[in-house]
Amino acid sequence: MRTVGVEEELLVVDPETGQALALAAAVVALDGRDDGAGAPGGTLEGELQLQQVEVDTHPQTDLSALADDVVAARARAAEAAGRVGAQIAALATSPLPTTPRTTPAARYLTMAERFGLTESEQLTCGLHVHVGVESDDEGVAALDRIRVWLPTLIALSVNSPFWSGVDSGYGSFRSQLWNRWPTAGPLELLGSADAYHRLVAEHLATDVPLDAGMLYFDARLSAQYPTVEVRVADVCLLAQDTVLVAALCRALVETAVRDWRDGRPPDDVPTALLRLASWRAGRSGLDENLVDPGTWRPRRASEVVASLVEHVRPALADSGDLDEVQDGVADLLHRGPGAVRQRTVLHRGALSGDVTMADVVRDAVEQTARPV
Template sequence: MRSVGVEEELLLVDSKGTPRAVSGVILAALPDGSTLEKELHREQLEIATRPRHTIEGLAEELRRWRGEASAGARRAGAELAALATSPLPVDPSINSGDRYRRLEEEFGLTALEQLTCGCHVHVSVESDDEGVAVLDRIQPWLPALLALSANSPFWQGKDTRYSSYRSRVWGRWPSTGATERFGTAENYHRQVQGMLATGTLLDEGMIYFDARLSRHYPTVEVRVPDVCLEADDTVLIAALVRALVETAARDWKAGGPPDDSGVGLLRLASWRAGRSGLCGDLVDPRTMTPAPAETVVRALVDHVAEALRDSGDADLVKEHLDALLARGNGAHVQRELLRRTGDLRAVVEECARRTVA
């Protein structure tokens, strides 16, 4: 059974729903052993689970860390909200640290405005060769994960018309997005070193591919999802990512060919997912033509069905996916809250409640 772990970036807001720069106060008061960490901006925190072999164990730990982060935020006079962008206007502040300051100096407004919260899923692989084989095979399905997780319809107090505007803001960095096929681990590392050699990136930590080999762990790291409003949706995404990795690894070992979709098509599929979420068509990875979002999401589950059965996650995925499709993703929930209340502050307040419900 492959291990799976999750990192979530979470927003810190005051009683009126405006992001509040209190991450340093929260982190300074934490006990030893906490996995809460600072992020680029002082208005956010990151939580990280340990590698888990069962999705149930991952879900329990994820909720525990959300709860601890929320308690710490309240002690600092703030609330924790699993929102991928702030619905209300904000002037973010860069966190302390040499690397963060270098990012601000080098990338200017891109760094200053980058108050976005994503979800990163790590799944173990046996080697870099297996990891690259996985990367070459999973990319057409990643936009479906973005559509499921989409949770950022508002930016600076306005409706962006996107389901995941975070994905558009994130795309301003020079190394983001889909990649061409690598073929071998040697080619992957050669590409990374070539990018670093241009002098454009500060370090290898800025290799912001949609999916990459982790620098620190023997894992593939999928980076496309928004942070999910509901913890159950994060659990669903983690289960699907693990099944995608397992399915791709099996295909590689059986001699199956890698995906042959070009980067241009993959980028269009990602844009479509960020724009439409679950409320319109997505690009179907099987045909690279439009299809209803639910059709594409169900096709993803069919694609990884054998891996889900083998891991024992099939029933959990069905239950969580049915609930998500009935309720809507975070973007849909936020827009419905605004429609009912007419107040973005009320949207943030309810989302903060759901973050740790």
């Protein structure tokens, strides 16, 4: 069975005001754990901005083990943050106005100089899912075939409705901010590992991205591990939704590789249409229509999600994940992703006049710590 692991970026916040705090370096320093040099997973690290940290899990084949890892990683970050008087929130953007502070590492400072406001305003938190593959050719075969379904993963994960203290109108405003990077977005069809590596070399030859780590494709071959890395999702408010997105990513990769081995070609969909589908997903999440990857016409979000589950049903059944994914999807469609809860908390309070954006953050801190 394919392994799956996740990386989650999390906000460091003030427990009273809800303001994002530039304390990531202190949080990481106070963690003090060594989970095995060079081994994948089990780390707590700084990120681009000092108001965020990143945690990751070990590669797992069992979803319950992955869930335990996600909950433990969040608790680990919260424990370290608590030692400096802060808390951890799984929010893809800060609901409150904040001024991001770049982590003073050479690479990040060079990014700040080269990319200006794109970097200095880039306080966003994503979810990255790593799915094991046996070779680069297998990985590129998966990239070619999962690309049409990645907008649906955005819709399932939207968790960034607020920006600088106001409602952005988007379920995932993070996706709007993220796509300001020149290398972000969907890949065209590639056909082979050689074509992928040529594309990487061509990108780097332009001297626009600093390095391969800045190739922010929606999904890519990991430069560190033998995995396909799916990068489109907002960090999920609830750990159980993180696990759900991870399970769907693994099933998408497995389904894609099976189709490749059976000689079924990928859908030859223009990248421009994928950008439209991603915008639609980030705008409304599961609340309205999505662009159906079968017809490229509007269709109810719940029906598109059902088509995704049906597309990967054999892979889910073979991994023993079908019932859990079906239950998780039904629950998510019923209550909505993180953006829905954030807006609900604020709007309910608006009726009584005693709830602010700080309360949205405090609620997110509680939801972040919930077990699966």
